[in-house]
Amino acid sequence: MQDASGAVVAFEHVTKRYPGSDAPAVDNLTLTVPAGEICVLVGPSGCGKTTSMKMVNRLIEPTGGRITIGGEDIMSLPAVELRRRIGYVIQQVGLFPHLTIGENTAVVPKLLRWKADRTRKRTDELLDIVGLDPARYRDRYPNELSGGERQRVGVARALAADPPVMLMDEPFGAVDPIRRDGLQNEFLRLQSRVRKTIIFVTHDVDEAIKMGDRIAILQRGGILAQYDTPAAILANPASEFVERFVGADRGLKRLSMGRVRDLDHIEPVIVRSGEDRAEIRKRLDRSDELTFALLVDDDNRPLGWIDQHDLRGDGPIDPGAATPGAPTVEPESTLRDALSAMLGSSVQLGVVVDERGRVAGLVSVDAIGERLRAPVRGVDGELHEVGEADATS
Numbered sequence: 001m002q003d004a005s006g007a008v009v010a011f012e013h014v015t016k017r018y019p020g021s022d023a024p025a026v027d028n029l030t031l032t033v034p035a036g037e038i039c040v041l042v043g044p045s046g047c048g049k050t051t052s053m054k055m056v057n058r059l060i061e062p063t064g065g066r067i068t069i070g071g072e073d074i075m076s077l078p079a080v081e082l083r084r085r086i087g088y089v090i091q092q093v094g095l096f097p098h099l100t101i102g103e104n105t106a107v108v109p110k111l112l113r114w115k116a117d118r119t120r121k122r123t124d125e126l127l128d129i130v131g132l133d134p135a136r137y138r139d140r141y142p143n144e145l146s147g148g149e150r151q152r153v154g155v156a157r158a159l160a161a162d163p164p165v166m167l168m169d170e171p172f173g174a175v176d177p178i179r180r181d182g183l184q185n186e187f188l189r190l191q192s193r194v195r196k197t198i199i200f201v202t203h204d205v206d207e208a209i210k211m212g213d214r215i216a217i218l219q220r221g222g223i224l225a226q227y228d229t230p231a232a233i234l235a236n237p238a239s240e241f242v243e244r245f246v247g248a249d250r251g252l253k254r255l256s257m258g259r260v261r262d263l264d265h266i267e268p269v270i271v272r273s274g275e276d277r278a279e280i281r282k283r284l285d286r287s288d289e290l291t292f293a294l295l296v297d298d299d300n301r302p303l304g305w306i307d308q309h310d311l312r313g314d315g316p317i318d319p320g321a322a323t324p325g326a327p328t329v330e331p332e333s334t335l336r337d338a339l340s341a342m343l344g345s346s347v348q349l350g351v352v353v354d355e356r357g358r359v360a361g362l363v364s365v366d367a368i369g370e371r372l373r374a375p376v377r378g379v380d381g382e383l384h385e386v387g388e389a390d391a392t393s
Ligand SMILES: Nc1ncnc2c1ncn2[C@@H]1O[C@H](COP(=O)(O)OP(=O)(O)O)[C@@H](O)[C@H]1O
Pocket: 018, 019, 021, 025, 043, 044, 045, 046, 047, 048, 049, 050, 051, 052
């Protein structure tokens, strides 16, 4: 698949009033989704998420304002032409039960009257992209697939016309939590390749934080409460409503977003069995931050900590002097996991190891605290200070 990139989607003062209703379902919504990014619309039930999304492909017509895709007013295009440029994925993927998976995926290419071999090549490619082996799945019927697999076919079908924009309404809502996590990860990997502009609706704030490059939080009446990056929203909620909506465990959520690789690493004092105590003492004295040396095996894998008090005297170090159980963390570990590993050990340092378990550096509990107090980048691309109360919440 070529490096297709999405188009900018912009809402400009968009309002929707349903007939017979006094209050607008969407009220003066203005926001811009940059090309190739995922914007998550999130908020409580009835806040206008689905209405906002369906106005983009004109399943619902706005009563005020305008929406543009790639700078073009969506009202200037025939609805059929517009929808060809927009992939649409809904919760209960409407797969045609009497068509095979291959045929379901080929609906749009058929509509576009592609030749049979081009259609076949494209559908196989799409099934492959969403992680379904075409040879195994092409000729099956939807009722022979699990909910998660059907959802992937829905995504493949939405991608078939290579649309610059995708709309996804609670796409993983019907999938059980364990499989949902896998589908989310898979979708994020897919998105890093296809780089569509995606408007993604969910009522689940954790899903929003995980999936969104930016998040629009809506409140009852279709009012935009905050539009920012997940990090900026968690660090500085714009109102009490947002604060309540993101949850009291906002600090923990921030920890879950950060990764060990983002932390400043400390150079460990590395010790191997049989090394001279006086020599190790000297090296440890030179370090400002460390009062422990790290004993490693011949392959540089950590064996345990050696306290400076156990380095008194002369002669070779005894491996038995090490306190075993140095907590290891990986660059990809979340700060939340790293913190709990470190708090569970006597030395509040984590050993960062590579994929083969070899020491790559140390991280401290303090570094995690510093990270939480560091400025966060907002949708404006600027760094914003974290509010005093929010740095520790
Ligand atoms: N077709 C409709 N006719 C009248 N009111 C509607 C219609 N669809 C949605 N609404 C109302 O508009 C508001 C927003 O609905 P919706 O966009 O579906 O919210 P969400 O997707 O956030 O749950 C709700 O108050 C809902 O009752």
